[in-house]
Amino acid sequence: MMNEHPGFWGVLKRPFVLDLRALALLRMATAAVVLLDLAIRTPDLEAFYGNMGVLPVSALMEHAWSPYQFSLHAATGLWQGEAVLFLLAAGLAGALLLGYHTRLATVASWVLLVSLQNRNTLIGQGGDDLLRMLLFWGIFLPWGRVWAWDARGKPAPERLDYFSAATVAYVVQLALVYWCTALLKSGGEWTHDGTALYYAFSLDQLLLPGGRLLYPYPELLRFLTFGAYFMELLLPFALFIPVGVRWWRLLVVGVLFGFHLTIGLTLYVGLFFLINWASIVGLLPPVALDWLARRVGADAPPRLRWPVRLPAWRLPWRLRLERTRPPTATAQRRGRVVREVFVGLTLAYVCVWNLDDVAVIRPEGGLLPAPLRWFGYLFRVDQHWGMFAPVVFKDDGWYILEGTTTKGKVLDLNRDGAPVRYAKPAAVVDLFPNDRWRKYSENYLFVNNAWMRPYYCNYLLRIWHENPAHAPLRHLSVVYMKEVSLPDYRVARPTREVLCDCELPDQNQVVNTK
Structure with a gap:
């Protein structure tokens, strides 16, 4: 516990003294959110991270890249390569969740998260910045000292305040x-x-x-x-x-x-509120953690909490981020x-x-x-x-992916090929598979992101024609039904804006995009 008479310095640092158990919960919550983020992104491996998707590596380098960035995910344009990196990131996040080789798992998870976010910045949101910073600061925190696999067989810390x-x-x-x-x-x-x-x-x-x-x-x-x-x-x-x-x-x-x-x-x-929830658990004071420990049996003997044996990671000494022997003073x-x-x-x-x-x-x-x-x-x-x-933001609206078949029928690809209907859907949010697509569609609107539009058109046409049950298209328009938000519950008349046009020849190959 803290000194009863801490002096000026002790008083000054009080707001920054954290409980090791709270840091352990912060580690678990951060790792859990990373795992959930990977799970949500996984169905779009090709769409968001492959060369056959909406942002090929060449387009990333030309339009959305900084010379100071790095991305392992940009080393391949194949969804299979992305899948390997996703599996690696999930394994490392799982290790972080357990507190298994915590420092190494934290550093590697941070590297892979930065790499993933750099691969496609068009789908990022504020919560991503916070998740990235939690892992970054976590590299320097002892969040694997208690309630972690690494704590097995080690004496309990003399103090829980840190x-x-x-x-x-x-x-x-x-x-x-x-x-x-x-x-x-x-x-x-x-x-x-x-x-x-x-x-x-x-x-x-x-x-x-x-x-x-x-x-x-x-x-x-x-x-x-x-x-x-x-x-x-x-x-x-x-x-x-x-x-x-x-x-x-x-x-x-x-x-x-x-x-x-x-x-x-x-x-x-999307995950914004969950990331913010995860970020605050490190603030929990001892009174809350004592109550929690009694309820979940966190004070049980280690052999009851950790019945499974995990293998040790053997790495060359130059790559070790964790001590293998007690350091000198x-x-x-x-x-x-x-x-x-x-x-x-x-x-x-x-x-x-x-x-x-x-x-x-x-x-x-x-x-x-x-x-x-x-x-x-x-x-x-x-x-x-x-x-x-x-x-x-006041420019609201919804998308219509207006495709014209070779027989002249007009379909909405956003509604699985149903006839085009310009009326507002009952729930516009249902048009987006997840919040990453919603964020992409938001960035798609901006004039300075007009370069994105042909890539999206080509991607839509390709995945449409991959299904043999779909009628061949000769034209696709990405239409935005713009509805400006007005004060006092007034309703604006939607206006039709064509953001992108794609023309195809008979062979269903994209030859003209504007």
Whole structure:
């Protein structure tokens, strides 16, 4: 336990002292989300990561690549190669979940996650940045010290409270997520009118049944808008109060759990709310963990908790990321100093990156000049927390994949070849297989992403003609029925916008795309 009379330094570091059991739960939750993310992405191995999909490697390198990025997933354009990497990532995430060779599993999982996200940035969202940072900071946290396979046969730690530069980085990172989210919401609908959630729930591409229930009540939406804005702006300060730390943390965890539960029930945001849930479990104070340990039997003897024997990983000494023998006192001190300095400098870099992102007034070249940004792109500590910022997107609508057969019949490929119908679907979100496709379709709209459109057209035509039961097409148009969100529950007339046209000759080969 912490010293009853800790002095000034002890008081100052209180907000950054974490329980080793909470870090173990953070490890498990992060690994579980990585596994779920892989499972959701797997059906689209070819569509999102193969050369026969919507983003061939050549197009990635030409339009969506930085010279400082790396991606093992871009080394092959075959879905079979991607499948091997997915299986490897799943195995490593499983090892991380168990706490088996934790440090090595953390580093390798982070490398593969960065590689995967770099392979297709057109389907990324804010939650991906947070998941990536949880793994990054986890490399420097002892989240395999307890409640892990690595802890078998080792004496229990003398203390469960733990402090380091990495715990500071973890707490500050969580605060930055919400502070920057709030500061980037500079539009009047967040700060003055209170109409942000009205417009968010007006987006049929995002609206879930929970949001549909709240949508008819403008005053409630106005109250919730200001509540969300000021919660994001003010709640993180509670993480830095050095008095009554456990109660402030319980407040933060409880409020954020409810906040993200509400988001998950009302808006179609994929894994966003689950990633945020995972991110806060490391804040759980000892009082909550003691209660949890009693309920789940975490204090049972190790032989009862771990009845299965797993093989040891034998690696050349140059590749070892884990100690195989007790270090000397000198080596311990040197390693600790190097780690703390690196984490501290990286945290400072991350803070400046975020400050540059939200700054209203910037010096010429920004607070973080371009020559210094290579570190952020290489290690993927770059981040942007602009969820519904600075204002909520107003251009709503739905897609119609309008295909014309060789016999002149017009079909909608988005509805498995049913006759084209321009009326709004009962649930627009049902048109997307998952949130990755929804995010892709959102990016597809932007004029600066017009280069994406021919690749999508060609992909749609190819998979359509692979099914012999489908009628051959001679023309395909990607049509967006644009419906601008209006204030006061007014309904705009949808307008038909053709984003891409593909013409085929009789041999069903794409020859003209515009």
